[in-house]
Amino acid sequence: MDMPQANPAVLSRKAELVAALHGLLPGDAVIWQEEALRAYECDALTAYRCPPLVAVLPRSTEEVAAVLRLCHSMGVPVVPRGSGTSLAGGALPTADCVILGVARMNGVLETDYDNRFIRVQSGRTNLSVTGAVEADGFFYAPDPSSQLACAIAGNIAMNSGGAHCLKYGVTTNNLLGVTMVTMAGEVLEIGGPWLDAGGLDLLGVICGSEGQLGVVTEATLRILPKPEGALPVLMGFDANEVAGECVSDIIKAGLLPVAIEFMDRPCIEATEAFAKAGYPMCEALLIVEVEGSRAEIDEQIARIREIAMRHNPVEFREAADEDQARRIWLGRKSAFGAMGQINDYMCLDGTIPVSSLPHVLRRIGEMSAEFGLDVANVFHAGDGNMHPLILFDANKPGDLERCEAFGAEILKLCVEVGGCLTGEHGVGIEKRDLMTAQYAPDDLEAQLRIKDVFDPEWLLNPAKVFPLHVTASRRAA
Amino acid sequence: MDMPQANPAVLSRKAELVAALHGLLPGDAVIWQEEALRAYECDALTAYRCPPLVAVLPRSTEEVAAVLRLCHSMGVPVVPRGSGTSLAGGALPTADCVILGVARMNGVLETDYDNRFIRVQSGRTNLSVTGAVEADGFFYAPDPSSQLACAIAGNIAMNSGGAHCLKYGVTTNNLLGVTMVTMAGEVLEIGGPWLDAGGLDLLGVICGSEGQLGVVTEATLRILPKPEGALPVLMGFDANEVAGECVSDIIKAGLLPVAIEFMDRPCIEATEAFAKAGYPMCEALLIVEVEGSRAEIDEQIARIREIAMRHNPVEFREAADEDQARRIWLGRKSAFGAMGQINDYMCLDGTIPVSSLPHVLRRIGEMSAEFGLDVANVFHAGDGNMHPLILFDANKPGDLERCEAFGAEILKLCVEVGGCLTGEHGVGIEKRDLMTAQYAPDDLEAQLRIKDVFDPEWLLNPAKVFPLHVTASRRAA
Numbered sequence: 001m002d003m004p005q006a007n008p009a010v011l012s013r014k015a016e017l018v019a020a021l022h023g024l025l026p027g028d029a030v031i032w033q034e035e036a037l038r039a040y041e042c043d044a045l046t047a048y049r050c051p052p053l054v055a056v057l058p059r060s061t062e063e064v065a066a067v068l069r070l071c072h073s074m075g076v077p078v079v080p081r082g083s084g085t086s087l088a089g090g091a092l093p094t095a096d097c098v099i100l101g102v103a104r105m106n107g108v109l110e111t112d113y114d115n116r117f118i119r120v121q122s123g124r125t126n127l128s129v130t131g132a133v134e135a136d137g138f139f140y141a142p143d144p145s146s147q148l149a150c151a152i153a154g155n156i157a158m159n160s161g162g163a164h165c166l167k168y169g170v171t172t173n174n175l176l177g178v179t180m181v182t183m184a185g186e187v188l189e190i191g192g193p194w195l196d197a198g199g200l201d202l203l204g205v206i207c208g209s210e211g212q213l214g215v216v217t218e219a220t221l222r223i224l225p226k227p228e229g230a231l232p233v234l235m236g237f238d239a240n241e242v243a244g245e246c247v248s249d250i251i252k253a254g255l256l257p258v259a260i261e262f263m264d265r266p267c268i269e270a271t272e273a274f275a276k277a278g279y280p281m282c283e284a285l286l287i288v289e290v291e292g293s294r295a296e297i298d299e300q301i302a303r304i305r306e307i308a309m310r311h312n313p314v315e316f317r318e319a320a321d322e323d324q325a326r327r328i329w330l331g332r333k334s335a336f337g338a339m340g341q342i343n344d345y346m347c348l349d350g351t352i353p354v355s356s357l358p359h360v361l362r363r364i365g366e367m368s369a370e371f372g373l374d375v376a377n378v379f380h381a382g383d384g385n386m387h388p389l390i391l392f393d394a395n396k397p398g399d400l401e402r403c404e405a406f407g408a409e410i411l412k413l414c415v416e417v418g419g420c421l422t423g424e425h426g427v428g429i430e431k432r433d434l435m436t437a438q439y440a441p442d443d444l445e446a447q448l449r450i451k452d453v454f455d456p457e458w459l460l461n462p463a464k465v466f467p468l469h470v471t472a473s474r475r476a477a
Numbered sequence: 478m479d480m481p482q483a484n485p486a487v488l489s490r491k492a493e494l495v496a497a498l499h500g501l502l503p504g505d506a507v508i509w510q511e512e513a514l515r516a517y518e519c520d521a522l523t524a525y526r527c528p529p530l531v532a533v534l535p536r537s538t539e540e541v542a543a544v545l546r547l548c549h550s551m552g553v554p555v556v557p558r559g560s561g562t563s564l565a566g567g568a569l570p571t572a573d574c575v576i577l578g579v580a581r582m583n584g585v586l587e588t589d590y591d592n593r594f595i596r597v598q599s600g601r602t603n604l605s606v607t608g609a610v611e612a613d614g615f616f617y618a619p620d621p622s623s624q625l626a627c628a629i630a631g632n633i634a635m636n637s638g639g640a641h642c643l644k645y646g647v648t649t650n651n652l653l654g655v656t657m658v659t660m661a662g663e664v665l666e667i668g669g670p671w672l673d674a675g676g677l678d679l680l681g682v683i684c685g686s687e688g689q690l691g692v693v694t695e696a697t698l699r700i701l702p703k704p705e706g707a708l709p710v711l712m713g714f715d716a717n718e719v720a721g722e723c724v725s726d727i728i729k730a731g732l733l734p735v736a737i738e739f740m741d742r743p744c745i746e747a748t749e750a751f752a753k754a755g756y757p758m759c760e761a762l763l764i765v766e767v768e769g770s771r772a773e774i775d776e777q778i779a780r781i782r783e784i785a786m787r788h789n790p791v792e793f794r795e796a797a798d799e800d801q802a803r804r805i806w807l808g809r810k811s812a813f814g815a816m817g818q819i820n821d822y823m824c825l826d827g828t829i830p831v832s833s834l835p836h837v838l839r840r841i842g843e844m845s846a847e848f849g850l851d852v853a854n855v856f857h858a859g860d861g862n863m864h865p866l867i868l869f870d871a872n873k874p875g876d877l878e879r880c881e882a883f884g885a886e887i888l889k890l891c892v893e894v895g896g897c898l899t900g901e902h903g904v905g906i907e908k909r910d911l912m913t914a915q916y917a918p919d920d921l922e923a924q925l926r927i928k929d930v931f932d933p934e935w936l937l938n939p940a941k942v943f944p945l946h947v948t949a950s951r952r953a954a
Contacts, residue, residue: 009505114729114832131628137731159678172678173650186919194897195860197685198915198943199902200924201636201649204681210672225731252591254614254702295772350670354592420671427675438675442663449930454923465676467866 002049003429004463004472006095010076015054017076017098021056024066029104031055040081040099044146045089045430047400052079052093061179061187061347064100066172068215069185078463080211081123082154085146087347088428090158090210094462098215105141108132109218116461117176117193119220138223141168144424145336156216159208161424163332164289166382168224170424172207174430176452177390179218180206182261183455190210193220199403205450210426211461213454230258230291233301233326236282240264240365240377243284244357246311247381249257250288251354253375255303260382261287261332264361267339267376268331268387277331279317286381287332292439334389336389343391345376346403349425350414354384364388371406373399385423386414404436412437427465429466448474480527480906481940481949483572487553491530493554493577498533501543506581508532516575520906521623522566524877527888529556530568534581538656538664538694541577546662547690548575554939555660557688558604559631562623564680564824565905567635567687570937577692579630581751585609586695594653594670596697603637607910611923615700618645621901622813633693636685638901638927640809641766643859644735647901649684652765656695657683660932663892670697682927687903688938690857690931707768709805710778711791712758712785716740717842717854720761722833723788724858727765728831732780737859738764738809743889744816744853744866745808751815754808757876763858764809786871812855820868822853826902827891831861848883850876862900863891887912904942912943925951 010017018032031037032054042049053076059062067466071078072325077097084091091468093099102123110119113136114392120129126147129140143162144150152158156178161170168174177191191203237243247260263285264269272279279285290300301318308316319325339345352360361377379387388410411421411434421427421434435444451458451474458474466474486842487494491787494511494845508514509531519526530553537543548555554574561568570576579600588610595617597606603624607618618637623625631637633655638647645651654668668680683690714720724737740748740762749756756762765778778795786794796802816822829837838854845852856864865887869880888898888911898911912921925943927937935951943951 112832114725115830140573159674164557173682182923186923188920188923189917190920190923192897193830193895197636198897198899198908199687199912199921200690200927201681202927204649204678204684205927207681208678210676213677248591251593292773293776296769297774299770299772353589353592354669355589386622390641401531418670420669420675422675431675435676443665443667444676446659446665446667446679446931450677450679450682450927453926453930 002468003094003120004468005293010096011053013074016073018054020065021054021069024070025039025056025058029055029057029059039415040093043084043086043091044088045092045411048089048092048093050093050428052097052099053095055099055101057101059104060179064217065185065187067098067100068181068183072184072459075457075459077459079461080153080157080215082123082151082157083149085150086154086158086426086428087349088425088430090426090428090464092341092429102151102217102418105217107256112193113138115193116223117220118223119148119218119324120152120278122156122216122219123151126150126152126155131295133223134226137226139226140221140223141165141174142171152219152221153216155308156207156219157209157211158424159425161380161385163259163261166380168261172204174216174222175203175207175219177203177220178206178216180214180216182214183457183460187212191220192285208426210428210454210465212451212465214460219415227291228293229297230289231301232287232289232325233304234315234317234328235288235313237311238282239285240361241358242285242311244361246286247357249307250304251382253303253307255300257287257290257300257382259287259381262333262379262381263332264377267335267378268336268373270342270376271331271335275331275334276343277327279331282314287328324357332378334351339376339389344394345391346388346407348386348388348390348407348410349423350386350411350419350421352386352414352417352419353383356419357381357384358418360386360413360417364410367406367409371402373403373406377404384419408434429464432465433467449470479945480571481945487573488530490551492549492735494910495531495545498531498544498630501547502533502540504696506534506536508534518554520561520563522564522569522905525566525906526568527570527572529574529576530572532576532578534578536581538630538658541692541694542658542662542664544575544577545658545660546739546777549661550666552934552936554936556899556938557630557634557692559600559628559634560626562627563631563906564826565902565906567631567903567905569906579628579694580791582694587743589670590615593925594697594698595700599693600628603627603629603632607736610700611703614703616703617698618651618701619648628784628791629696629698630693631666633684634688635901635903638862640736640738643737643857644733647842649681652680652684652696654680654701655683655693656698657691659691659932660937665691668697670851675876685903687905687941687942689928691937694755704768704799705770706774707766708768708774708778709764709796709802710781711792711805712733712790713757714761714788715759715791717761717838719788720763721838723763723785724834725832726784726787727781728859730780730784732777734765734767734781734859736764737765737857739854739856739858740809740812741854743851744812747815747819747853748808748812752808752811753816754804756808759781759791764805792796816866820864821871822868823884825863825865825867825884825887826900827863827888827896827898828897828900829861829863829891829894833894833896834858834861837863837890837894841887843847844883844886848879850880850883852899861896872905885911890932906941909942
């Protein structure tokens, strides 16, 4: 993966930059020693690494603004970082950048149960947002797999989703407002805990902008009352396509489960070996969770059973109690860890129309044979958000490159069937060269112009989202 | 209301413009005769009128692009128009503009029930979107009061809502993608029927941009399966504040009715005289509608009854059948017509935190006495979207001005309590001077820069959304 040449003028001024940062922040908030900087050399896309020039850990919006003003005046690129859990390389440094980490900004600023929102600093982890309100019966809906670690800042940057987003929507559907600092150090208040925006609604374009328009320091989030109860059912099928058709039929029927999760045989096998959840050995599993009152749950399960039966499941298992419910989820929640035990893998993230699931699963199987690399599928099927895991051997020369080429073909297939090359992980560096497969030149140009508005010098989170030659020509302009 | 000076250079080239438009469009699609242009001199905010220079009625995206390229090259302002039902003056012409009406672009381009979307031309009316899919059991959720007439283009421009948006969200929550033509005539494809956007999500900022960023010619909309059943209940209270508290308690309890509508005594009286719906005479009425299966409906109604009883309602009426349900809605649906029979009125549109309803209703009552103008309240209470109707006499000198001043104070109050100066009608010309009450200079500047990107000459829908002096300085720059 190519990265842009580091700017020698910036590299040569490291001492001056560090001294100036020390003037703005407490001593322990400026990290400049080579060994300490190793901690920031990559995010969860560990195949790519590059230590930054400096890292800073501010504690307030004012400190963030001061850092950005300084970097702006010195022409130093800035890479914002939440918890560093990006699977798309969204927080990968450049050698001449300042990593601006928001991890220390993790406070709760306001909770308002009457109007159902919470305002937090953006470094707060996803799960601890729910942690702050659950004793009072509320929760924050988006639940990425990394929710124990990932920061709200990163959730906003990537418009993150999760298993339960089928019903509750992804980050953009649960984000009410942000405080954002631009590269020039302006502090903007965008959105807020109300229904509409007067004038232009900038919140939508901020959410999912991958830290390229500004650094979000505070966020107002919608919180929801916890449902009365929830129940998962597990069903097994003897072919991926049949499970795909069952998902499509559930959605078509107008049912809205909280989650519809999909696992195929390679994934079931790895998971069983690891977590021993007692899953049936079959070609494809679905976990469908419904929630509400007992009456609502019973009614939804009855309708789901009826639809499932039309597809001759090899198993249809309802959870009779909390413990059985936990066991049904156990395997799914261990899936990524289980796969990691036995293989190197690359986790893709594309979105397709739900009705295309059977076709796309079949094509991925065919392409797997063509490329000679195995694929395991474990994903949020209900909203068509696929996560094919391509298995490879990092020690085998050429395997990573073949894996990347295979991944690109899968994402192009997603676009071809009327889908999108990302669902919840973002573009980052991973998918930047595929943007031209999704967007016509005029469409891409419209996005570039918005980036120009917020960051005319293209200093913020460089070399991401857009193809490298596009970014380079923009910076030169 | 001030409007900008017409550009004499444009006025003097009318004949040339008309001839050039005739070269691009069929004869009947170009309207230039003074009498015919009267039809376009105002929208539903009829207090302000100005005939345009020319009006055109294209039938396709290509024709729209051709018209915009021509106007762009000649420096002619363009005011896009859906069905002209804006209550904020969103489609008010300037004397030197071309009205670009999309009313003839009303076709259905694609329906996809499996993936639950419909693609339509933007001139299609809101209700006829549902009309195209209801035989197959689907509907389009946002339902503005003007849904029989209003166009999807206008719904997108204003991010329109409606009574049933409490559960299903407003336009932005149901819009999946658009085809949009910029002032320079570029055709952009933004969004689509999938979960996420790769790179920057421009759809959010397009929705609600009041026709200032481009002309939307086609839209991909989410359609939903019709619920099994629905049932309204009607409850009467002896004070506005008590009804407000009841709304707040329903929302706080985590219930999510499809609609919670509010009417106060002046509105109930006018409505009863007009529609004879059999409403109880009291200070405030709520109509709460729930939907789902019979079991779900019963359970929700029981919980709502329990909450209502805590506030000592003077009446709690459940609909036993379709006919009773229709009668409960009859008065509410006639409310605007009924008020129009007995008074001139200005309909405001502000949004507040639901918990502020009792306070804001009390303050509006006090201000009504101070300004010496009566107010009737009929609005979507569940999501805090208020519609105070200020009653005035258009024939009495000074009454309109007093009404405008009173309206501005109410909207400032909405902002003060943590709300927003618009809910679903948009800013238009009506609220442009209040934008500075909502936004700090830097926040407003960020919006202006986005406008600069899409329409650097500020030719599209001029003199709306932003204060006039801001627009003027931007055009001069």
